[in-house]
Amino acid sequence: MKLLELLTQTPGVAGREERIREVIRKEMEASCDEVRSDALGNLIGLKKGSGQGKIMLAAHMDEIGFLVKYIDDKGFVRLQPVGGFDPRMLMGRRVIVHGKVDLIGNLSPSTKPVHILTEEEKKKQLQIKDFFVDLGLPHEQVKEKVEIGDPVSLRQEFARIGNNYSSKAMDDRAGVLVMLEAIKKIQQHRADIYMVATVQEEVGLRGALTSSFGIVPDLGIALDVTLAADYPGGEEPEYVTRLGEGVAIKIMDSASISDHNLVKRLREIARSENIKHQMEILPRGGTDAGSIQLSRTGIPVATLSVPCRYIHTVNEMVNRNDLEAAIDLLASFLNKTDPLDLNTGSI
Ligand SMILES: [Zn+2]
Incomplete structure (x- = not known):
């Protein structure tokens, strides 16, 4: 296939x-x-x-995917969803920011690491606006390569799983x-x-x-x-x-x-x-x-x-x-x- x-x-x-x-x-x-x-x-x-x-x-x-909505002064990218997402499905995902070049990034929610979350904080329902992309680059380099409105797609390899295909x-x-x-x-x-x-x-x-x-x-x-x-x-x-x-x-x-x-x-x-x-x-x-x-x-x-x-x-x-x-x-x-x-x- x-x-x-x-x-x-x-x-x-x-x-x-x-x-x-x-x-x-x-x-x-x-x-x-x-x-x-x-x-x-x-x-x-x-x-x-x-x-x-x-x-x-x-x-x-x-x-379904995202558009770049905002780049903060540390170079983290915020997203506008295009199409319907369940935020629970976005935990731990990787994305590709299609800027001047394709840049791979980690999608993370803006919460503390799980080790230091309180019980109350763990119950909080995440929303898309809580997620940001970490491109691993300083602000200036992100600004050079990425513009507001650039598309962002989810990344997942194609796999044959049993009699099925998944991607x-x-x-x-x-x-x-x-x-x-x-x-x-x-x-x-x-x-x-x-x-x-x-x-x-x-x-x-x-x-x-x-x-x-x-x-x-x-x-x-x-x-x-x-x-x-x-x-x-x-x-x-x-x-x-x-x-x-x-x-x-x-x-x-x-x-x-x-x-x-x-x-x-x-x-x-x-x-x-x-x-x-x-x-x-x-x-x-x-x-x-x-x-x-x-x-x-x-x-x-x-x-x-x-x-x-x-x-x-x-x-x-x-x-x-x-x-x-x-x-x-x-x-x-x-x-x-x-x-x-x-x-x-x-x-
Ligand atoms: Zn469809």
């Missing part, structure tokens, strides 16, 4: 996707007829079909991988297929909004990770999905309700081709489908999700077989679907 490793390890904090965009551009250029980026920075690849209709795929290329930014480079790999497997598709690696999903599904307005698709499919809370601490009815049980066909989340006929079609294809799948209802959270659906006068959408444990931590974990199932289902759907024949939107 060299490509997944490359995708997850390349930085692309929301609003600063330029480095990951160039990696994805190279991949798209090998499989698309045209590749361009738009004013917001979305990367759009077009693979022409033989008939009519347009299908838009969206996988967000941004990741930072699996959300949503796993979705980007599914999109790139499915396109390699399609042959006689009729629709024009627009693959969009979107920007700024983590701060409000923004890139999908402008790219779908420009493309005017007949239907949209978002590709993203979803919660797999199937580990100690979770209750079975709240698992959302289970790792290793196949691609998840989303019924709804808090940003979109998938088009009923699209869901039906995806489920039928999965059943007839024996592609391992599960149905997903996510009570809170959204994907790019939420923005595509509300574009112009409304566009039928669905989301195919890759189950992921430990979302929004640096140890996001997906299963190899779930990835394969997502690629297979998307490729079959694209091969077989003429969006103008599909009775979407009229339940």
Whole structure:
């Protein structure tokens, strides 16, 4: 899984996707007829079909991270989060400050060492604003290399753990991988297929909004990770999905309700081709489908999700077989679907 490793390890904090965009551009250029980026920075690849209709795929290329907010007179860096973090997951992490050069730093909370903490102080809930980055450099050198607004990404190596892959930014480079790999497997598709690696999903599904307005698709499919809370601490009815049980066909989340006929079609294809799948209802959270659906006068959408444990931590974990199932289902759907024949939107 060299490509997944490359995708997850390349930085692309929301609003600063330029480095990951160039990696994805190279991949798209090998499989698309045209590749361009738009004013917001979305990367759009077009693979022409033989008939009519347009299908838009969206996988967000941004990741959660930070921007440099303040540099104090000792050279310690304070951070503005970009995207949703659980501060408990930031203890003992390392980050990369993308200044004039990439600088590795330690992320630490501004508390005393544990040895000298009082019982009362130990109970204190940490907040993001309590964390700072130690770059190990004096103030003047930090000032020389780092500016307010520079992006900061989390650092964690890519690892194969049993049958799973784990890394930072699996959300949503796993979705980007599914999109790139499915396109390699399609042959006689009729629709024009627009693959969009979107920007700024983590701060409000923004890139999908402008790219779908420009493309005017007949239907949209978002590709993203979803919660797999199937580990100690979770209750079975709240698992959302289970790792290793196949691609998840989303019924709804808090940003979109998938088009009923699209869901039906995806489920039928999965059943007839024996592609391992599960149905997903996510009570809170959204994907790019939420923005595509509300574009112009409304566009039928669905989301195919890759189950992921430990979302929004640096140890996001997906299963190899779930990835394969997502690629297979998307490729079959694209091969077989003429969006103008599909009775979407009229339940
Ligand atoms: Zn995501």
